[in-house]
Amino acid sequence: xxxxxxxxxxxxxxxxxxxxxxxxxxxxxxxxxxxxxxxxxxxxxxxxxxxxxxxxxxxxxxxxxxxxxxxxxxxxxxxxxxxxxxxxxxxx
Numbered sequence: 001x002x003x004x005x006x007x008x009x010x011x012x013x014x015x016x017x018x019x020x021x022x023x024x025x026x027x028x029x030x031x032x033x034x035x036x037x038x039x040x041x042x043x044x045x046x047x048x049x050x051x052x053x054x055x056x057x058x059x060x061x062x063x064x065x066x067x068x069x070x071x072x073x074x075x076x077x078x079x080x081x082x083x084x085x086x087x088x089x090x091x092x
Contacts, residue, residue, distance in 0.1 A: 020040050020043060021040070022039070022040050022041075023038070023039045024039075025037045025038075027070060029052075029063065029066045029070060030063055032056065032059075032060070032063060033053070033055075033059060033063040033066065033067070034053050034054070035050055035052050035067060035070050036050065036052075036053070037049070037070070038050075048074055048075065048076050050067070050070060050071055050074070050081075058085060067081075
């Protein structure tokens, strides 16, 4: 069972209601990488999201491979992934 959450964020005045059934999981994949996994079922479809965070400037090739395995285990096609570090436009 689940409760329908209501989230109020005062600083940006965002309210979220009736978000469906949600689950969130933090997955320690390696010593340098953690994967955030969220799943939402809105009554009709399921949406799955993963996000990898790691130490350093970028993920190692080994961590990228492990991240792809996490996605595969959850039925998320790797062609649907995007390297967020490549889309960042924040000044360095």
